[in-house]
Amino acid sequence: MSQAQEQFPKHQPALTEKLAAVRDVLHKSISPIPSHPEPTPGGATAQEAEPTNLLQDIKKLGFEDFDTLAHFLGSAVKGEINDNDMLLEHLIELFAKLPSGTVKGKKLEYGLINQLWNGIDHPPMTTLAEEFKYRAADGSNNNIHSRQMGAAGTAYARSTPPVAYQTPNQPEPSLVFDMLFARGDEFKPHPNKISSVLFYLATIITHDIFQTDGRDSNINLTSSYLDLAPLYGRNQEEQDAIRTKLDGRLKPDSFSSKRVLGFPPGVGVILIMFNRFHNYIVTQLASINENNRFDRPTGPVPDPSDDFPEEPVKPEESVDKNSDEYKAYLAEKHTFDSRNAWIKYDNNLFQTARLITCGLYVSIVLRDYVRTILNLNRSPSSWALDPRTNEGKSILRGETPEGTGNQVSVEFNLIYRWHCTISPKDDKWTQEVFAKELKSSSDPDKKVEDFTLKEFGHAVVAWEQRIPNDPVKRDFAGLGRGKDGSFREEDLAKIFKESVEDVAGSYGANRIPEIMKPIELLGIINARKWNVATLNEFREHFGLTRHPTFEDINPDPEVVKKLRYLYGTPDQVELYPGLVSEKAKPPMVPGSGLCGNFTMTRAILSDAVALVRGDRFYTVDYTPKNLTNWGFNQASYDHNVDQSHVFYKLVYRAFPNSFEANSIYAHFPMTVPSENKKILENIDRAYLYSWKEPKTKTSMIPIFSHKAVSEILYNQTDFKVVWGEAIRHLVAQPGKEYGKDFCLAGDGKANMLNRTQVRKALISGPWEKEVWKWYTHMTPKLLEQNSFTIRKGVKEVDIVRDVINLTNTRFNAALFCLPIKNEDSPWGVYTDQELYMVVATLFQSVFLDADIANSFKLRTIARELGQGLGKLMTLVVQAVAKAGFITDIVAKIREGEASLPTFGNHLIERLIADGKDLDEVIWGTIMPVVTANVTNQSQVMALCIDYYLGEGKQYLDELYHLAHQNTPEADEKLMKYMLEGCRLRGTVAVYREAVTTQVVTDYAPCLLDPNDPTSRKPVVNDDIEGTKYEIKIPKGQRVICNLMTAGRDPTIFEAPGEVRLDRPLESYVHYGLGPHWCAGKEISRVAQTSLFKQIVGLKNLRRAEGSRGKLKNMPAGAWNGQVGLPIGGQNGASKRNEPWLGLRAFMTADQSSYWPVPTTMKIEWDD
Incomplete structure (x- = not known):
């Protein structure tokens, strides 16, 4: 002891x-x-x-x-x-x-x-000063105490002092290249089959932080931070050239760096992908407008090319306020203030989007790039070397510094020259481009390989001068720009796809293509000008052992001979030639994926940590407050998706129509697909991904009018439902494919028979009385239970989260005897909030899986949740099947609830009465019904209440009186009010796929109101005949039938924007049309009317004060990859005569992500 x-x-x-x-x-x-x-x-x-x-x-x-x-x-x-x-x-x-x-x-x-x-930083690392709020164009102001640290135009740092004697008689650079660098005719592919995409990103990283000034090689023309300078520019002038100066956007499909045009097209495509991601981000930031941070100015949109007006001089106080002079001043001041407001709006959007885009960039670097370098992509682990971690403070050790700034060194300039990885395809491309673009002024026919370094430098300068300064006017990869300045998605996606399939080269001596010789010679010469340390000195600096022999540098006898001939002793080997000729690390899982040279591999990990940890915008200022909650989430990773890789986010925002939601090309592009198949099979995840080659899809065609929507939804022969695959994905069991016969999964006879069986089971006995009574009991109970007295006589509740969602969830649980955990049954399995989230996720994955960037994550989570719920449902059904009644525990769970004698175990008995296999009934019918039963009802009710709290608030007094009459006539009127609220405010659309080519005549029943920035209230199209058009719908094309616009069609609904109680019940379309209209429509109508009655019966019902009382939503629309320049010289799209879509997007309560249905809205009433 x-x-x-x-x-x-x-x-x-x-x-x-x-x-x-x-x-x-x-x-x-x-x-x-x-x-x-x-x-x-x-x-x-x-x-x-x-x-x-x-x-x-x-x-x-x-x-x-x-x-x-x-x-x-x-x-x-x-x-x-x-x-x-x-x-x-x-x-x-x-x-x-x-x-x-x-x-x-x-x-x-x-x-x-x-x-x-x-507990307090000494000195403080961040500040509220405006000049430090966003990244400076040149990288300055990153460290608030040393503003020029790492700024573009400052000198390189030195990592290792050159202490050892070095021979003045160093070998000729050309000889070094020929003996140690040159590839010759043999290409050695990368041992881990890393694709060229990884090295294209490496090229972007390298030129993000290293761009040596040709006039003074000690100066770095770009910043020392990972700020995407090749895209955004190295200084304010370059940044201004890439910006539209309108709504925060970048000029479409462009990037700042001219030098990138001299690299294989895959490099430029990745920058264009970041360009598209940035433009996606700004459109969403403006739409979400978190905390009114991006309020759009009023008045006409200015032309960014116009000269900025000078601030007018205010007249003397003695000048009469009614004089022409003073009025002229006010007019000029208004113009000046208006232009200033638009500039501020554009800049705030641009700078915030840049922070978010750079956030995704560094997440890709750490989660895709570095994980692949460390071979962690071959492991089921999601761990990554992420310097952004906050390890906390203690009295035993100091916290690792962060946000201190960074200054890149000349040694790392040499380390990041990875020309040995150039593939044969890119070698050939480079030869062709150099031959075409680089000409000797003295001999135009001279080959680039034969240029002197001076000739090469002059040729490069001449080539750069021929490139237009305006990025959007530059040619790229032989692609043609459209009128709006953008490239076709399929052309860019093709380059990216080919890059993913292209195996890169390996590291080691004699691996660099001959075409790179001039560039390599410049590297050797610059290294000598910089007086860098030797290879062994550099190794010692990083705590590595010195190479005692040439064999330790590289065991290849031929390389040993060359090194010995050139340098005599290992201590004399120069840093750059030593880095290139050093032996490569063997593959190791995990640990060694890049298989780079030994010294380089160790050094780049230190540099990765320094680049990220030292950057204020990736550490102390990398917060949801600076990026917005939604923006922070867009740049973040998820441990449950792709082992925390995030490249897929970039792919799907850039190319939303080119890759399947689970395409291996999008999710793991840094390794070639054939090798990824082996990797993912080895960790049992290959089944999650599609291995098909990408194929461009056309955008969905919207259908607006009641007539066209009806024609399509009633035409079961030529237009089929599209939900079958998603339903089968949710409920599939090992060796079994359930769900194919479910009524919403197809259009065959089996599907129709299933629909008949479901309706027979649901619409049975005194169902109407039971449902009404149940909601009449449950709604007041939840209102009382979840409300809070905010001041004397006034109560408040989240009507969406804690009443509407939970009431419908509990009803669903009662229908199918699901053991829910609540105040009356603490022994249940799911809480009502948990069960709602489960069914909402399942519903979204089947019916509202509209965002391809989130589809893979959504479907993965939904399947896991669906399997768990299905197993619970199996226990319930087996108990009913064996005993004819529910087991004691489930019976207890239902004690205290309003009775639903026709449903519960009796509903299950009716569903299994025909002797079908229990698993088939559970997974093939009950689970899909549960999936479809809650979320859409909660959605339309939440929107209905939102309508009557806002645009329709003049009806609240009438609704209150009707709710307290308790007569059949009053309840009938309440149902009509409820249906009208759903029609006017609901947001419902359904999809179909054409199985034959069809032609449909359509028109827009409503148009956008150019004076309504929310796009909430449309204007009626008063020229329907004059605006009809024909749409050709090819075979295989999907259409979206907009039930919102169909429900406002003036040819069907007189005065479509008004609440009318005389409309026929069958005219309401939000329950669907045709053979697939909602099978539980009657139950839903009764249930939601009862729920509606209890809510509008609250005294002096009103929204809670502030934003909490509002339903956060914005216009929903498809992102098609890019926002082009205005055509015809117009700034800002005119909304006049544009079709009104009516569809809305919603957000989670913290506004960190979109959600397909309302999530929160607080109301008040007098108690």
Whole structure:
């Protein structure tokens, strides 16, 4: 037993366990005082301070003080304190009790002071000053105390001082290239089959942080930060050239760097993908407008090319306010202020979108690029080397600094030259482009390989000067720009697809294509100008052993001979030639994926940490507040998707019509597909992905009019439902494909028979009375249970989250005997909130899977949730089948609820009555019904209530009186009001796919109101005949039938924007039309009317104050990959005579992501 353990009081058995995590610290704290003096503050020694034994002192004080010490030392290790334990207060109490001469007690006191000091940054790393809010175009102001650190136009740093003697007689650069660099005729593919995409991204990273000034090689023309300078520009002038200066957007399918046009097209395509991602982000930021942060100015949109007006000089106070002079001043001031407002709006959108886009960029670097470099992509783990982690603060160690700034060094300029990985395809492309674009002024027919370095430099400068300064006017990869400046998606996607399939080269000596010789010679010459350290000195700097022999540098005998001939001893090997010719690491899973040269592989990990950890915008200022909640989420990763890889986000925003939602090309593009198949089969995940080659899809065709929608939905022969595959995906079991005969999964006889069976089971007995009674009981109960008295006589509740959603969820649970956990049945399985989220996710994955970028994640989560719910449903159905009644526990769960005798176990009995296989009934019918039964009802009711709290609030008094009459006539009127609210505010659309080519005549029943920025209230199209058009719908084309616009068609609904109670029940279309109209329509109508009655019956019903009382929503629309330039010189799209879509997008309560249905809205009423 150690001395420390012997000193623990034996009557306190829990103490050892409490101190286990800090045993080493404790041992030092309570060990006997050493015989030699310890220094103390003020020069006193331990003896002079009359020492006492800390442990003995604390033992005398009692158990509570020992416990305080244990907690304090524990917090020292963890770096966090639970202030509920009152540790600080108990610690002060302990200090007050200790004898004043306790040296070790003083050390504990210092520890506390240290912890309190560390609670605040010294000096502060971030500020509220406006100039530090966004990234500067040139990278300055990253470190708020050293503004020019890492800025473009500053000098390179040096990582390793060159201390060793180096021979002045170094070998000729051309000889070094020929002997150590040149590939010759043999190409050696990458051992891990890494694709060219990884190295295209590496090229972007390299040119993001290294661009040497040709006039002064000590100067770096770009910033030392990962700020996507090749896209956004290296300085303000270049940044201005890439911006539209309108709505925060970039010029379409463009990038700032001219130099990138000299790289294989795959590099430029990735930059264009980031361009498209940026433009997607700005459109959504403007639409979401979090906390009114991006309020769009009023008035006409200015032309960004117009000169900015000078601020007018205010007239003297003596000038009459009614004079022409003063009126002229006011007019000029208005023009000036208006232009300023538009500039601020554009800049805030642009800068915020840049922060988000760069956030995704660095997530790709850390989660896709570095994980592949470390071969973690071959592991089921989602761990990554992510320097953004916040490890916390403690008294035992200082936190790793962050946001300190960065200055790249010349050594790393050399490290990132990876020309050995150029594939044969890219080698050939480079030869052809160089031959075409680079000409010698003295001999136009001279080959690039034969250029002198001076000729090469002049040729490159001449080529760059021929490239237009306006990025959108530049040619790219032989593609033609459209009138709006954008390229065709299919052309860009084809280049990307071919890049994914292209195996890159491997690392090692003699792997660099001959065409790169001039560039490599410049690298060797610059390295010598910079006087960089030797290879061994650089290795020593990073804590690596020196190479003692040439064989240790590279065991290849031929390479050894060349190195020995050129350098004589290993210590004389130059850094750059040494990095290139050094042996490559073998593959190791995980650990070594890049298989790069040994020294380089170690160094780049340090650089990755420095680049990210030192960047203020990726650390202390990388927050949802700066990026917005939604933007922060867009740049983030998910451990449950692709092992935390995020490249798919970039692919689907750039090319939404070119890749399947689970395409391997989109999810893991940094390894070729054939190798990915082996990787994912090995970790049992290959089944999640599609291995088909990408194929461009056409955008969905919208159908607006009641007539056209009806024609399509009633035509079951030529237009088929599209939900079958998603339903089967949710419910499939090993070796079984359930769900194909479910009524909404297809248009065959089996599907129609299933529909008949479902309706027969649902519409049975006195269902109407039971449903009405159930909702009449449950709704007031939830209103009372979940409301809060915010002031005397006034209550508030989240009517969507805590009443509408939960009432419909509990009804669904009662229908199918699902064991729900609530206040009456604490032994249930799901809480009602959990069950709602489960069924809402299932519903979204089948019926509202409209965002391809989120589809894979959605379907993966939905299947997992569906399988769990299905297994629970199996237990319930088996109990009903065996006993004819529900088991005791489920019966207890239903105690206290309003009775639904016709449903529950009896509904299940009716569904299994025909002797079908139980699993077929459970997975093929009940689970799809459960999926489709809750979310859409909650959606339309939430929107109906939203309508009557806003646009239709003049009807609230009438609705209140009707709700309290409790007569059949009043309830009938309430149903009509409810249906009208759903018609006017609902947002419903259904999809069909043409199985034959069809021609449909359509028109827009409603048009956008150019004066309504919310696009909430349309204007009626008064020229329907004059605006009809024919649509050819090819075979295989999908259409979206807009039931919202069909429900406002003036040819069917007189005065379509008004509430009318005389409309026929059959005219309402939000329950669907044709053979697939809602099978539970009658039940839904009764249930939602009862729910509606209870809500509008609340006294003085109104929205809660502020944004909490509003249903966060915005116009929904498909993102097609890019926002082009205005055609015809118009700035801003005119909304006049544009069709009104009516469809809306909603958001989660924290507004971090879109959600297909309403999530939250608070209401108030008088109690």
